[in-house]
Structure formats: C-alpha cells, structure tokens
Amino acid sequence: MQFKDIIGQRPLINRLTRIIDSGRISHAQLFFGKNGYGGLALALAYAQYLNCENRVNYGTVDEERELRADSCGCCPSCKKYQQLAHSDLHFVFPSAATKAVSSNHSSKDFMKEFHSYLLENNYYVQLEGFFEYLDIENKQGQINVRDAAEIIRILNLKTYESKYKIMIIWMIEKLHGAAAPKLLKILEEPTENTLFLLVSENQDKILSTILSRVQMVPVKKIDNQSMSQYLSTLDLPANLDVPMVLEAAEGNVINALNIVNQSVQKQLFAEMFVVWTRQLFKLQMLSLSKWVEKASAMGREQQKQFLNYALESFRACFLKTVAGVNLSYQLDFGDEKFNNAFPGRITERNIEMIEKSINKTIYAIERNVNSKLLFMDLSFSISKLLK
Numbered sequence: 001m002q003f004k005d006i007i008g009q010r011p012l013i014n015r016l017t018r019i020i021d022s023g024r025i026s027h028a029q030l031f032f033g034k035n036g037y038g039g040l041a042l043a044l045a046y047a048q049y050l051n052c053e054n055r056v057n058y059g060t061v062d063e064e065r066e067l068r069a070d071s072c073g074c075c076p077s078c079k080k081y082q083q084l085a086h087s088d089l090h091f092v093f094p095s096a097a098t099k100a101v102s103s104n105h106s107s108k109d110f111m112k113e114f115h116s117y118l119l120e121n122n123y124y125v126q127l128e129g130f131f132e133y134l135d136i137e138n139k140q141g142q143i144n145v146r147d148a149a150e151i152i153r154i155l156n157l158k159t160y161e162s163k164y165k166i167m168i169i170w171m172i173e174k175l176h177g178a179a180a181p182k183l184l185k186i187l188e189e190p191t192e193n194t195l196f197l198l199v200s201e202n203q204d205k206i207l208s209t210i211l212s213r214v215q216m217v218p219v220k221k222i223d224n225q226s227m228s229q230y231l232s233t234l235d236l237p238a239n240l241d242v243p244m245v246l247e248a249a250e251g252n253v254i255n256a257l258n259i260v261n262q263s264v265q266k267q268l269f270a271e272m273f274v275v276w277t278r279q280l281f282k283l284q285m286l287s288l289s290k291w292v293e294k295a296s297a298m299g300r301e302q303q304k305q306f307l308n309y310a311l312e313s314f315r316a317c318f319l320k321t322v323a324g325v326n327l328s329y330q331l332d333f334g335d336e337k338f339n340n341a342f343p344g345r346i347t348e349r350n351i352e353m354i355e356k357s358i359n360k361t362i363y364a365i366e367r368n369v370n371s372k373l374l375f376m377d378l379s380f381s382i383s384k385l386l387k
C-alpha cells in the first residue's frame with residue numbers, strides 16, 4: 001500500500017512522512033477514526049514507507065512533499081509489503097470460532113483469509129464485512145489471550161530482514177480484558193526496533209491504560225473532493241446522483257461504496273421489472289422464457305431481493321393509484337413512459353393477490369424450489385391479475 005493509493009488524507013500523510021524522515025518515530029501509535037476513513041490503509045502505507053529502501057521524499061520542502069512523499073513501490077521491501085508477505089509485518093485482529101476453527105482460535109488461524117480480504121478490498125475494511133467473509137454469524141469477535149501470547153512470541157523472534165518489525169493491531173477496542181496486561185507490559189517496555197500500529201474505530205472503548213501508552217493519530221473524514229475523485233475512477237451507473245452519495249457517505253468510503261452498490265442494484269432491478277411487466281401484458285412465450293432464464297440465473301439471495309423490490313414497487317404503484325401518494329424513489333423505473341402508465345394498472349382489484357403470489361414465491365425460493373418454475377409460475381399468475 002502506497003500513500004498515493006490512499007483516498008484523501010494528504011495533510012495527515014505529510015505529517016506522518018515528515019516525522020518518519022526526521023527519525024523521531026514513536027514506538028506505539030493509534031490510528032483512530034471510522035474504518036471507512038482509511039486508518040488501516042494508512043497504517044499499512046506508513047509501515048511500507050518506513051521500511052522502503054528508496055523513499056520518494058522531498059526533505060523539508062512542504063510544497064513538494066504536499067504531492068509526492070511516498071514509498072517507492074518497487075524495492076524488494078515494498079514488493080513484499082504490497083503482497084503482505086514481508087516477514088517483519090505482523091497482524092493481530094479480532095477473531096471468533098467457526099465451524100472449521102475450534103474455540104481455541106486466535107487471529108493466527110485466520111491470517112490467510114485476512115490477507116486476502118485486505119487485498120481484495122484495498123485495505124478499506126470493516127469487522128462485520130470480515131466476519132461475513134469468514135462466514136461467522138452474530139459472533140462477538142475478540143483479540144484474546146492467545147493473540148497476546150502470539151504478539152510476545154513474534155516480538156522475541158530475533159531474525160528479521162528490515163530495520164523495523166511492525167505489529168499492526170486492528171480494532172484494538174476488541175481487546176479482551178484478560179489479554180490486556182501482557183500487551184500493556186510490552187507497550188511499556190518495547191523491544192528494540194518494534195513498532196506498534198494500533199487501529200481503532202472507537203477510542204472510547206479502548207482501555208485508558210492503553211491510550212496513555214500510545215501516540216494518538218486522528219484519522220478524519222475523507223474530504224469530498226478526494227472522495228469524488230475516487231468515485232470518478234469507478235464504473236458508476238450513469239444516473240448516479242454523486243452529490244447525494246457524497247453527502248450520505250459522510251467522508252466514509254465504505255459507506256460510499258455501499259450506496260453505489262445499492263444504486264447499481266436498484267437500477268438493475270428497475271430494468272428487469274420494466275421488461276418483465278411488459279412481457280406480462282403481451283405474454284409472448286419466447287421473450288418471457290428468456291427473461292425467466294435470466295432471472296433464475298441470479299443467486300437465490302439476489303432473486304429474493306428482486307422479488308422484494310417487485311413487491312415494494314407494486315405497493316408503491318397501488319398507493320399512487322388509490323391515494324395519490326407518490327413514492328418517487330420507488331416509482332422511478334428509469335423509463336418515463338412506463339413511470340406514467342404502469343402504476344394505474346395496480347388497483348384494489350389485484351394488489352392483494354399480487355402480493356400473495358410474490359410472497360409465496362419468496363417462501364419457495366428460500367426452500368430451494370426450482371427457480372425457473374417459480375418465476376414462470378409467478379409470471380402467469382401476475383399476468384392474469386394485470387389483465
């Protein structure tokens with residue numbers, strides 16, 4: 001991870017690189033702020049810069065540093081860092097038992113998955129997302145006593161290939177009370193050339209004894225200009241309301257990406273809905289079966305989401321017909337002719353049966369009934385109800 005790949009945060013990056021270049025490096029630092037502001041990504045880029053053999057920096061000239069100070073990205077150390085394969089880079093993070101890993105778990109058991117998760121998401125990650133990735137449901141993850149023992153074991157290893165051994169502890173607020181004393185002792189009396197980079201979302205939940213032993217590095221919201229620049233590098237839907245995304249994201253790139261994904265999904269569903277209901281009026285078998293083929297090729301979760309979208313859309317149409325209520329967000333199908341003409345077809349005569357048929361289909365999809373048959377069946381039922 002290089003600083004150039006961090007979204008925004010240049011003032012903080014300048015401060016950090018200046019401190020590294022001056023050699024006044026604190027042995028324990030806490031990067032704190034929402035995960036979507038980039039604390040973990042910054043910690044990684046910081047570690048890579050520190051160990052880079054060919055840093056790009058500009059001495060003390062701030063205007064130049066403003067744009068450029070960074071690791072080189074191509075020396076042996078940087079290359080290993082970028083694959084998370086450097087032997088002096090270590091991670092500890094909250095973990096929980098899974099079907100495959102017993103109750104004696106620690107972050108060591110999930111290291112491979114953690115690395116892939118970070119690389120796939122460019123280091124902008126959340127604990128819930130990671131647990132979903134691991135298929136851990138509703139479990140309180142913790143950094144436990146086995147993690148603390150592992151930290152001590154690693155720090156006592158003598159051989160290392162670079163000047164600094166880096167220990168990144170992600171989500172330090174999840175440190176279990178029983179594991180704290182061991183960690184406190186090392187933070188108090190660090191081994192030589194070991195750097196602790198702690199990352200946290202919620203400093204209020206961190207033990208005060210830990211807080212008093214670290215240097216605080218506040219990570220603030222990503223500014224709108226940087227966020228907007230980042231979004232412009234993505235393949236966004238044409239009608240995406242970027243200012244709305246920026247406002248709702250509140251400087252948090254994970255929020256922004258969630259909003260974008262929802263919007264992409266809604267657009268896809270709206271297009272499917274329009275094609276589908278048009279087929280239901282005409283009932284041409286060939287084109288209808290093509291649609292059914294496409295719908296049943298989606299994953300079951302997505303099929304359910306589409307049906308829920310259809311359910312809400314029919315309801316919104318009904319409300320417009322009978323009460324003149326215009327839920328404009330739900331009633332924008334991206335096709336003006338359809339937007340105007342379709343809602344009137346949903347009345348008290350058919351809404352109840354439409355809802356019933358869709359709910360029945362969702363229930364059957366959850367029970368793994370053949371989805372091609374289900375979508376075909378549903379299409380015939382609704383087609384009758386629309387006429």
Ligand SMILES: [Zn+2]
Nearest residue numbers: 052072075078
């Ligand atoms: Zn380098």
